[in-house]
């Protein structure tokens with residue numbers, strides 16, 4: 077029998093909200109066995125039941141582990157893996173009966189991709205010195221030479237970090253839109269403290285006409301402008317509130333969500349600030365030294381604030397791939413493929429962070445091309461590519477969608493609620509039966525063991541054995 081502690085209940089509720097179905101009593105009672113041997117090895121200190129494991133991991137349990145172990149564990153989204161296993165058990169239990177569930181993503185797409193750019197600076201400044209020294213130290217003379225070339229270009233009027241038009245052009249050609257998180261840094265700079273230099277180039281005025289015009293162009297053409305909380309804002313609510321107010325004033329609209337600069341997070345305090353400021357989502361939870369699933373999931377989720385004893389009203393969209401981290405691997409493309417394949421397997425969201433500055437091909441050769449290649453790859457794999465706000469809004473909409481299912485002899489009647497709203501549903505079969513949609517819906521994808529339909533009202537499906 078499963079104990080009713082806060083983590084088990086949260087884990088159960090998390091599963092229920094994600095799959096919109098509650099596991100049967102048999103599955104819950106056997107949930108200790110579902111925690112398979114590989115999970116037991118990964119989490120030696122969680123030995124109770126699978127829902128407790130999910131609940132704990134989605135509340136930050138892994139943060140207690142040392143860096144190497146965390147990086148090793150986060151290669152696989154094992155929360156997604158465990159939940160898929162539970163859902164497969166539900167399908168198995170249903171036997172002959174077809175099961176109707178809510179699609180994770182719209183339009184019959186198998187997984188989602190969220191494209192993001194953190195805008196830390198709009199002008200290159202101190203980096204001429206730090207980058208050049210770094211390349212000299214590594215004896216990378218070509219990169220050092222490119223720094224000099226870039227400086228000459230800048231003196232000739234071409235700002236190396238102003239890459240916005242190139243990104244917009246590229247994304248227009250690819251037919252995708254992304255989220256730009258804008259920083260408004262106010263941290264002090266001390267000439268004698270090297271660590272504070274990084275704030276210098278980042279102290280640009282977001283209200284400057286050129287930048288304000290850029291933000292308006294982005295938002296009016298369908299890109300999203302989000303808040304990139306400044307270096308110390310993760311522990312300073314007033315600072316963050318002020319930055320949010322300025323950004324909303326510049327774009328003359330609401331900001332939907334945020335990512336903290338440097339991925340700084342005080343968990344859960346920073347998220348409480350985000351919730352308090354009415355932000356819809358956060359996408360800070362990731363690594364900047366490796367790729368992977370920091371809390372074992374590629375799905376958006378509401379973190380549990382165990383001290384407050386409730387879920388936060390803030391959707392976390394985990395970050396999976398960051399450019400600098402990806403390029404620290406010997407074979408970046410192979411690493412990307414591993415992550416993309418895992419997200420596709422479990423149907424989650426692949427969140428990519430590609431800094432706008434790396435679209436400067438002279439200083440970051442092939443980084444922009446790699447971005448293009450990643451987007452093309454995901455489009456070919458039939459992913460839904462969206463901004464963070466679109467992902468968050470879809471997830472909220474999906475939460476509100478409900479279904480009533482009636483099983484007749486060889487027919488299923490599905491009544492989605494609210495009526496008149498668009499719903500994407502998956503009908504699963506485990507016994508090879510053919511599904512024939514008789515009325516009320518359009519088939520958007522037909523797979524081996526499931527049919528995905530789009531509907532706004534009552535649907536009649538015939539099951540042919």
Ligand SMILES: [Zn+2]
Pocket residue numbers: 194195196259304336337338
């Ligand atoms: Zn940043």
